[in-house]
Amino acid sequence: MNAKQIKTYLGAAFAVFCAVACAADRSLEPVKNEFKIVSPVPTGSTVEMITQAPRLDTLRGKTIALVGGSFSASVTHAVIRDMLVEEFGCNIYFMEEIGKGGSYNPINPSAQTKEFQQRLIECGVDAVISGNCGCGICTVKETGNGLAAEVIGIPAVVVGAESFIAQIESTGYNRGVPVVRTAAYPGAFASDDTATQQYKARFILYNQIVTGLTTQIQQSEIDRIAGAASSARYNDVIFTGSFQRVQEFYRVNEMADGLPVVPPTNEKVEYYLSYSGYTAEDYVCERNGEVLPVPPANRAVMAYQVAVNAIMAGCPPEHMPLCIAITRCLANGDFYKPLASTHAWTPYVLVNGPIARQLGLASGNGMVNARANKRLGRFVSLAFLNLAGYKIKENRMGTFGYMMPFVFAEDEAACLELGWSPYHVAKGFALGESVVTCGSTMTWGNPVAIGTTDPEKAMQLLAWDITEKQQNALGNTNPRVPRMMMLTKPAATVLASGYGTKAAFESALIDAASRPLWMRTYAHYWANTGSKIHLNRTFDEYYAALKDGEETENVEADIVADEAPPPWLSSIVPFASIDCVRTMDPGHTGIVITGGDSAATAQIMPGGDCASYKVTFPAGWDGLVQGLGYTPIANHGLTGN
Numbered sequence: 304m305n306a307k308q309i310k311t312y313l314g315a316a317f318a319v320f321c322a323v324a325c326a327a328d329r330s331l332e333p334v335k336n337e338f339k340i341v342s343p344v345p346t347g348s349t350v351e352m353i354t355q356a357p358r359l360d361t362l363r364g365k366t367i368a369l370v371g372g373s374f375s376a377s378v379t380h381a382v383i384r385d386m387l388v389e390e391f392g393c394n395i396y397f398m399e400e401i402g403k404g405g406s407y408n409p410i411n412p413s414a415q416t417k418e419f420q421q422r423l424i425e426c427g428v429d430a431v432i433s434g435n436c437g438c439g440i441c442t443v444k445e446t447g448n449g450l451a452a453e454v455i456g457i458p459a460v461v462v463g464a465e466s467f468i469a470q471i472e473s474t475g476y477n478r479g480v481p482v483v484r485t486a487a488y489p490g491a492f493a494s495d496d497t498a499t500q501q502y503k504a505r506f507i508l509y510n511q512i513v514t515g516l517t518t519q520i521q522q523s524e525i526d527r528i529a530g531a532a533s534s535a536r537y538n539d540v541i542f543t544g545s546f547q548r549v550q551e552f553y554r555v556n557e558m559a560d561g562l563p564v565v566p567p568t569n570e571k572v573e574y575y576l577s578y579s580g581y582t583a584e585d586y587v588c589e590r591n592g593e594v595l596p597v598p599p600a601n602r603a604v605m606a607y608q609v610a611v612n613a614i615m616a617g618c619p620p621e622h623m624p625l626c627i628a629i630t631r632c633l634a635n636g637d638f639y640k641p642l643a644s645t646h647a648w649t650p651y652v653l654v655n656g657p658i659a660r661q662l663g664l665a666s667g668n669g670m671v672n673a674r675a676n677k678r679l680g681r682f683v684s685l686a687f688l689n690l691a692g693y694k695i696k697e698n699r700m701g702t703f704g705y706m707m708p709f710v711f712a713e714d715e716a717a718c719l720e721l722g723w724s725p726y727h728v729a730k731g732f733a734l735g736e737s738v739v740t741c742g743s744t745m746t747w748g749n750p751v752a753i754g755t756t757d758p759e760k761a762m763q764l765l766a767w768d769i770t771e772k773q774q775n776a777l778g779n780t781n782p783r784v785p786r787m788m789m790l791t792k793p794a795a796t797v798l799a800s801g802y803g804t805k806a807a808f809e810s811a812l813i814d815a816a817s818r819p820l821w822m823r824t825y826a827h828y829w830a831n832t833g834s835k836i837h838l839n840r841t842f843d844e845y846y847a848a849l850k851d852g853e854e855t856e857n858v859e860a861d862i863v864a865d866e867a868p869p870p871w872l873s874s875i876v877p878f879a880s881i882d883c884v885r886t887m888d889p890g891h892t893g894i895v896i897t898g899g900d901s902a903a904t905a906q907i908m909p910g911g912d913c914a915s916y917k918v919t920f921p922a923g924w925d926g927l928v929q930g931l932g933y934t935p936i937a938n939h940g941l942t943g944n
Contacts, residue, residue: 338549338566339540343558343611343689345602346536349594350409350479356456358484358519362391365429368401368452371445371462374437374492375500375835379462382504383432383512396426403433404451406443409479410596416451423457430516434462437492439643442467446474446483453480460515462486462508469696470643472528477599477692481525484515497838537583537607538569553615557694560684564615572610578928579623580921581606587627588634595634599643600692604630612689616681621662621928625654625739626682628916632741633691635914642693646775648743648910650683650708651787653895655727656737658918659712660939661928666712668899676710683708683741706747717792717896719943721799726895729805730915735940737918742787742893744908746772753794753903758801761794762808765905766815767871770886772909777826781858782818782884784909785891793903795896805894812892817869817883819876823861824849850882861885 359365367387369380380398387393404419412420423431433448435441442463449459453475461471465487475483486508492500542552549566553559576583585606588595594603606627613626629652642648654664665673671680684707687693695705715725715734727738751768753761765788774784790798802808824846828836836845852860862885868876869883893913898904921927925935 337543338546339543339568340549340552340566341538341569341572341611342541343553343567343608343615343685345597345604345608345690348477348479348601349596349603350477350601352479352481353454355453355481355520356458358458358515359430359517362387362393362430362513362516364392364394366394366396366427367430367432368396368423368426368428369432370396370398370401370403370448371433371435372398372403373441373445374435374464375495375497376435376462377839378497378500379435379488379492379504379508380432382501383509386505386509396428401426401428404448407447407450407454407478409450409454409601412451416447419448420451420455423452424455428452428457431457431459432462432512432516433459434486435488435492436461436463436467436471438645439467439470442470443474443643446471449483450475450478450480453483458484458516460484460486460512462488462512464488464491466696473694474599476528477601482520482528484520486511486515493835537605538572540569558689559615560681560688562681564685565617567611567614571614572607575610575613575620575623576606578620578921579606579610579627580919581627583607587630597630597634597691602690602692604634604690608690609686612685613682616678616685618678618682619931621931621933622675622679622682624737624918624920624924625658625662625679626686628739628918629679629683629741630686630690631916632739632914633686635741642687642743642911645702646745647703647705648745649706649747650687650741650743651908652679652683652708652710653726653740653742653787653893654679654710654712654737655715655725655732655740656918657735657936657939657941658737661933661936664710664712666714666897666899668901670711670898671709676712679710680708683710709747711789711895711897714792714896714899715941717795717900719941721795721896722803723795723799723805723894723896726893727915729894732915732917734943738915739918740893740913740915742785742908742910742913744787744910745774745776746908748906750789750904750906753797753905756797756800758798759811761797762802762811763815763870765907766812767869768905768907769812769816770818770869772907773886774909775830777830778818778823778886779826779830782823782861782886783888783891785893785912786887787893787895787908787910787913789895789897789906789908791898791902791904792896792900794905797903809887809889809892809894813885813887813889815869816886817864817866818886819868819872820846820850820861820863820882820884823884849884 369384384395384397401422402419404416407416431449431452433445436445446461449461452459461483463471463485468485468487471483471485488503550563553564586594587604587606587609597604609626609630663675665676713725718725728734732738751764755761773782774780798808828842828845849861850863854860863882865880866883868881
């Protein structure tokens, strides 16, 4: 064959493939390769934009609050304070003198936010300067101080490292403040010594702050930050073009995740909705009749947009009930809180109940790479972007980027065989109910091999791994982070021989998974994500403070006890007892039997809290999926505890 013949052959083969792939759904395919596509993004935000107060004419004699505390704010704020006093004779409230508002929730402001706002009013504060934003979660928190001020008519400037300016602006816009004025710090706060931080505060930050507080907001600023906010109705055709032009349209308009998408047409969306039990304009996230916005963009999501993203992801229509349940998880604060972090939390989905078995979601060896699992994981990726409004480098700030979200199911038959309750049953759902659980993890693919049949020794191995896999690598923030633990059936079998229930196993882990306070202190002293503690305290002073129950940067106090060293350190530590920190809390560790039976291994995933929702089905579900080759869902039920 010559090159021309090969090209002709491959083209014909591709045409045959497309014809076979589309045969079951031919009526929904466009003519002449022209796709009339619709928007995957809900229209606008549920949060009403405020009208911001005018900026100050001058700072002369004004009362200014410098608040926050992250990333050496005590250093840079001190320079700003002294310069404001020297040049303008300002009256300054400095950091803890006036408190802080924390992350700002425009729908239901916290008691902390309200107290902070009241304090600003009582003190006659004319302007607020908040900082420093140097990580994803810190940015939301420090920006919140500025937002709390803006909504009560007090101008604010938020200080952040250059790479976090876009996140500051989008955080404000998504919470109803059109423009958040910023002061950009070049480089990373943590990599500069004190002298450099002071220099940058004096010669780079100061003028930006003064300008931000004294220059009136222009419409061009509002337009730039708001961007091309979608105003399309749910069924408007937003573009017509070939497959390749559709890909480019979604890429340019930031509606795709970097991979090719299936073009969603109105006809196809209506077809998918028939598998959902919802009409196009039904809101999928509700509580007691009230629509729940999906953060961080605070969008009200319709079933129509869920279907659009499911199609784009390549999910089949029978995945719609799962996609709806996943979207409901996105509106749950327990799930989304840490996802802006620089630590790149990766979302995952656990599916329990008959639906997992009916639709063939894998729970065996290599499960996250199974076709059905991967397609549902792709939906999560697009839902984060289009439904929730998370954009990489804007408000998803993972330093090294993100893995694709992954999906797995639990081997519930193995659970019942061993006398352990499946995950969803432990959470209060019935065995026969189908449930979706969304969580996030900071580690993946580094399992523990269990080379013993002694259940206590196996438990201790996992306790050791728990103390090593904490939040933010070395465990420099909260050592009692939530976790999800995957156990293969052979590993669970060993453990179940000594621990009759998952609860008994978790209780044993809590007692065993302790960490020397010295290690905990070392991690937070030298590797904390905020200010440089060593500039203000000695190591021994900080050790004593943690032992006495001091909170660390909005994280609850450590639980410390004088006890025997952990078994894996007993021959290394030459003391009968040492100060140890607890690394687990009751009810914060999910235990799931999954991953097949080829090896006795366990995967421990520290991360954020989980959200679980029952999957609901449209009337005549079995009839709908029968035509796709599925047997009735009742055939996939289990009996047991």
